[in-house]
Structures are given as C-alpha cells and as structure tokens.
Amino acid sequence: MSANRTLAQRLGRVLETVTRQSGRLQETPAYGSLLLGRVSESQARRRVRIQLILTVFILATNLIGIGVAVLLLAVALPSPSIFSDAPAWITFAVAPGYVAVALALGAYGITRRTMTALRWAIEERKPTLEDERHTFLAPFWLALGVLVLWGVGAALLTTLYGLTNKLFIPIVGFSVSFCGILVATASYLFAEFALRPVAAQALEAGQAPRRLAPGIMGRTLTVWLLGSGVPVLGIIVTALLGGVLLDNLSKTQLAVAVLVISTAALIFGFVLMWILSWLTATPVRVVRAALRRVEKGDLRGDLVVFDGTELGELQRGFNAMVDGLRERERVRDLFGRHVGREVALAAERERPKLGGEERHVAVVFIDIIGSTQLVTSQRPVDVVGVLNRFFAIVVEEVDRHHGLVNKFEGDASLAIFGAPNRLDCPEDEALAAARAICHRMADEMPELTAGIGVSAGQVVAGNVGAKERFEYTVIGEPVNEAARLCELAKSHPGRMLATEDVVRGASENERARWSLGDTVTLRGHDHPTRLASLA
Known part of the structure; x- marks a missing residue:
C-alpha cells in the first residue's frame, strides 16, 4: 500500500492548505x-x-x-x-x-x-x-x-x-x-x-x-x-x-x-x-476526509458527487482514483494468492526478470499419507474439501512464520523460508512452522496424516521459465533433500524429520525441542545424512 499511501498523502497535503481555514475534520457527512x-x-x-x-x-x-x-x-x-x-x-x-x-x-x-x-x-x-x-x-x-x-x-x-x-x-x-x-x-x-x-x-x-x-x-x-x-x-x-x-x-x-x-x-x-466560501470548502473537506481513509488503507465506498463545478470534477476524479486503487488491490490480491504475497510485492517493487540469486534458505516439504486411498474412497468434491482444509493449515502456519508456500503439487506442498524475504534464521522459522502444522493436523484433522521433511542450505532463488511465462521458485539440493525426508517421515513414528544441519543452524531454544537420531543415505544422495526428530 506504500505507493497508494504516497499518492493519497500528496493529494492530501495540497487539499489541506485549502481546508485549513475551515478546520480539520476526521469525517464529514456525505x-x-x-x-x-x-x-x-x-x-x-x-x-x-x-x-x-x-x-x-x-x-x-x-x-x-x-x-x-x-x-x-x-x-x-x-x-x-x-x-x-x-x-x-x-x-x-x-x-x-x-x-x-x-x-x-x-x-x-x-x-x-x-x-x-x-x-x-x-x-x-x-x-x-x-x-x-x-x-x-x-x-x-x-x-x-x-x-x-x-x-x-x-x-x-x-x-x-x-x-x-x-x-x-x-x-x-x-x-x-x-x-x-x-x-x-x-x-x-x-x-x-x-x-x-x-x-x-x-x-x-x-x-x-x-x-x-x-x-x-x-x-x-x-x-x-x-x-x-x-x-x-x-x-x-x-x-x-x-x-x-x-x-x-x-x-x-x-x-x-x-x-x-x-x-x-x-x-x-x-x-x-x-x-x-462554505459551499466551496465543504466538497474539499469531504475529499480530504476520504483521503485520510485512503492513507490508512481503507478503499471502501465512493464519494457522493454533489457539486457541478470543478469541485465535482475533483470528487469524481477521487472516485476514479480510488476505483483504480481498488482494482490494483484486487489484482494484487489475486496475484498474491497464486504466487505468494511476498513474491507479488517483490515483483511490484522491481521489474521481474529471468534468473536468480544464491540464498541460504530452509525448506519444508509436506505430503499426505495414503492419498491414493483418500481419492478412491471419497467423491472428488469431498476430496477437494479435505485438501482445502489441509492446505489452509499449511498456508496459515507458513505465513505466520514468515515463509512462502511456493508450490501445491497434488496433495503435497513446498514451503520456503528465507526467500524472497530474507530471514535472520530461516531454520528457526521452518522448524517452528513444521511443528505447528504437525500439532494442528493432530488436533483439527485427526483422520488425515502427513509426512513432513525439513532441510536447509544454499539454493538459487528466482524466476524460472520463459519471458512470456515464468514463476518464482528455488532450485538446489535442500529442496530434493526435504522431499526425500518427507518420504522417510511417512514411516517414522513422529511423521516429521529434519536434518542435523537444520537443527544445528537453529537457535538454542528451538534446538532443545529436537533430538538427533540415526544416520541414513537418502535416495539419490551419495553422502549420509543424520536425521533429527522431535524430542
């Protein structure tokens, strides 16, 4: 909303000089x-x-x-x-x-x-x-x-x-x-x-x-x-x-x-x-009060255009401006729902282009256990309802911990912490989000279980695709590692696994919640990985 507020503040300062003699009104009648x-x-x-x-x-x-x-x-x-x-x-x-x-x-x-x-x-x-x-x-x-x-x-x-x-x-x-x-x-x-x-x-x-x-x-x-x-x-x-x-x-x-x-x-x-003077000032005061609402991010409602002079044109112009801002917010919200609000804001701040940059991130991969049985035992509309409830929990917790749900793949999802927004300790946020999702799944959807894998490391984060169509994503070993951990977690008692590197990179308070376990070689990997699970 920074661009919207800047525009509204500039208009407001111009109109404030006109209305100063008439007093400052927080709200005015229509x-x-x-x-x-x-x-x-x-x-x-x-x-x-x-x-x-x-x-x-x-x-x-x-x-x-x-x-x-x-x-x-x-x-x-x-x-x-x-x-x-x-x-x-x-x-x-x-x-x-x-x-x-x-x-x-x-x-x-x-x-x-x-x-x-x-x-x-x-x-x-x-x-x-x-x-x-x-x-x-x-x-x-x-x-x-x-x-x-x-x-x-x-x-x-x-x-x-x-x-x-x-x-x-x-x-x-x-x-x-x-x-x-x-x-x-x-x-x-x-x-x-x-x-x-x-x-x-x-x-x-x-x-x-x-x-x-x-x-x-x-x-x-x-x-x-x-x-x-x-x-x-x-x-x-x-x-x-x-x-x-x-x-x-x-x-x-x-x-x-x-x-x-x-x-x-x-x-x-x-x-x-x-x-x-009063007849001239009141339309300006109405616009000024409406500008204050816009400065606070309130784009609801239009002004009543009641003056047939240039002041009426000012009111009509304000309505056109707010209508444009509402359309912009609607597009931004729609865009943010598809690619993530952080990605949408980053795209708005700078012109998006193909390519990426190296980032240290944490990755959480979540996948439902027994999805085939879920699909074959219920009607498609019911399956969609269950998946929406599941993804709602995932999105809420990832957002709460400053992450980005980068992909929905069938009944699985990939969340990134540390890109495009930088985090001081992405491991802390990823591990906390994984724990919160696990607990909420047990409380709110006991009929459904999911495997959760958490990894961290260097990735390339940026826009991948063609000039006509691309998407923001991350590419690197941590993504593949999180997916393999998720597969392994499905057969683990706690249904949630992380790597030793993730736990050691977290804060002392978060490390205390995890315990190190066996060392395994994940599918497709040449070197062994030591696992960590909830203590």
Whole structure:
C-alpha cells in the first residue's frame, strides 16, 4: 500500500492548505452537512427535508432583507419619511399586506414549484436531459422568483409613494431594489446548498448541464457582483441622491445614510462570501476526509458527487482514483494468492526478470499419507474439501512464520523460508512452522496424516521459465533433500524429520525441542545424512 499511501498523502497535503481555514475534520457527512441527511434516506423524507430547508431559509433571508429595507428608509434616508410624510394606509396597510402575500408565495409557491421540477428524483426514476437541466437551473429560477416578488414590491411601493411625493421615487426604489438583489443572491446560494442531494442524483445519471455562472470562478464573480458590487453602487447612488436632495438631506443625514448603507453592504457582503466560501470548502473537506481513509488503507465506498463545478470534477476524479486503487488491490490480491504475497510485492517493487540469486534458505516439504486411498474412497468434491482444509493449515502456519508456500503439487506442498524475504534464521522459522502444522493436523484433522521433511542450505532463488511465462521458485539440493525426508517421515513414528544441519543452524531454544537420531543415505544422495526428530 506504500505507493497508494504516497499518492493519497500528496493529494492530501495540497487539499489541506485549502481546508485549513475551515478546520480539520476526521469525517464529514456525505453531502457536506448533517442538515442534508444521509445518502440512504428515503426520497419521501428527503423531499420533506429539502422543502423545509428551502422554506426556512427563504423566510429568514426575506425577513432580514425587509428589516434592512425598513432600516434604510427610516434611518439612512429619513427625508421624506414614509411614516410621517406619506399616507398611513400605504405604510401600515398596503406595504405589510404585500409583504405577507409575497412571503406566502415565496415560502410556499416558489418552493413547491421547485420541488415539482424535481419530481423525477422523488419518483426515483432516471432523469432525462431536460430533468437534469431543470435540476441545475432550479436555484436560478428560485432566486429569479424571489427577485421578481421584490421587483413587483419595489414597483408597487415606488409608484404609490411617488404619487404622494416625487422625492419618494428614488428613495423607495433604491432601498427596496437594493435589498431585493441581495436577498435573491442569498436565496440562490441557499438553494444550491439545499438541492445538493438531488444534484448528486443528476450528476450520477449524467454530465451536469451548463449553469448560468459555470465553475467556481463564475460563481465567485457573480456573488461578488451582486453581494459587493451592487452595495458599492448603492453607496454611489446615495451620494448622488444626497447631492440632488441637498435641501431635504443635511450633511449629517447624508453621512448617516452612507454609514448605514456601508454597514449593511459590509454585513451582507460578508455573509454572502461566507456562504460561498462554505459551499466551496465543504466538497474539499469531504475529499480530504476520504483521503485520510485512503492513507490508512481503507478503499471502501465512493464519494457522493454533489457539486457541478470543478469541485465535482475533483470528487469524481477521487472516485476514479480510488476505483483504480481498488482494482490494483484486487489484482494484487489475486496475484498474491497464486504466487505468494511476498513474491507479488517483490515483483511490484522491481521489474521481474529471468534468473536468480544464491540464498541460504530452509525448506519444508509436506505430503499426505495414503492419498491414493483418500481419492478412491471419497467423491472428488469431498476430496477437494479435505485438501482445502489441509492446505489452509499449511498456508496459515507458513505465513505466520514468515515463509512462502511456493508450490501445491497434488496433495503435497513446498514451503520456503528465507526467500524472497530474507530471514535472520530461516531454520528457526521452518522448524517452528513444521511443528505447528504437525500439532494442528493432530488436533483439527485427526483422520488425515502427513509426512513432513525439513532441510536447509544454499539454493538459487528466482524466476524460472520463459519471458512470456515464468514463476518464482528455488532450485538446489535442500529442496530434493526435504522431499526425500518427507518420504522417510511417512514411516517414522513422529511423521516429521529434519536434518542435523537444520537443527544445528537453529537457535538454542528451538534446538532443545529436537533430538538427533540415526544416520541414513537418502535416495539419490551419495553422502549420509543424520536425521533429527522431535524430542
């Protein structure tokens, strides 16, 4: 996993600089916020959740906007006054009445229309291209609906107040329009947030259609224009109005007007940019949390792609990377099961080539006694089951003692200790593994017996075969010697034999478990070999 972790760590360090201001998160919700629920949530519940979030956010944003508009008219531009210089039926009847109707339409009508456009998600059907287009344009249409209601209100109130005094026309028109633009911008950002779960479903089904302001840059510039550019323009308009209405607006009142509008612009601009920054940071935080999991070797699960900008491409790219890592792990695991994990890791570290090198290794050869009777007395499927249980014991113990099961030959297996991984004392590990296999066979498979031979010495370890097809193996006298010892062990009471050289090469603690016995000449060997068996 070292290569995978290095890649993940590099990506993580880049993303960490982006997310440092937003804090460090060990885990983040799938959509970047707990308010949006889980991916497994039912569509009916998700519909209620989204509509509730939209309704609350739109109501709250509009109420704040109305409060700022009243503040502008009452404090920033107090002359003429909408309370004392205008008919009371406009200020205390028409204006509140329209606000109530607009809030009702905005909270219910606009959100209901938005949810209707997203009916494909509620009905859990695959979206068409038109459905996808409606999904990504939904925040724009919602914001446009809010802006239209504010625009109608501005036109209505400006007309009514203007009929009583022409000086109300620029004051009311500017104050209401100024707040309407900011409220519509905030509504757009909140709608993008609330509709993330549906946007994720649309992105999963296909490519995101073009937005009104595509990409992070387009979204940022749009918010700056509406959240900062318009307020600055408002300050300029206020200064101009002060010059035109100099007889009705003193220098102190003009200063107060500029101060109030500047404060409102500062607060609104900060809030809008904070929302924008949060919307931009949360996808990165989700990716960063997922990268931490990858660094720890956890490749389970994909990120939910819920952003249609470059951040969504980042999420999709992360999923592609993790998918590639999972495929690599699957191939590595499959390769390791066939040739041994150590051989697989060695092949990954360096380009495998034909040839080998001399190594001092220990060799364990294991063969079932009476395999012919086993095959003829049981069904083939049962024989395979017995062999799998037998080989499971062998593999587990060889792995536990840092060895490599190099071959399965029918009902026999060859294990190597000291190649391809180097061991300080391969004799210790081989003898300990042989003892463990023998004991487990007696406890777990008493119906089956096997001969075990252990040898050690110099071998050539490497890749043997042709360029198109080769395998890792060891060649040398210890391999043949272990096989001959295994044959001899089948008729030995302990069913396990080792050579004197293996025992003498082991540690004192391991030597104490073995005792030296007779000297024999193994089949195919010219020199005598002294045997060792368990004490």
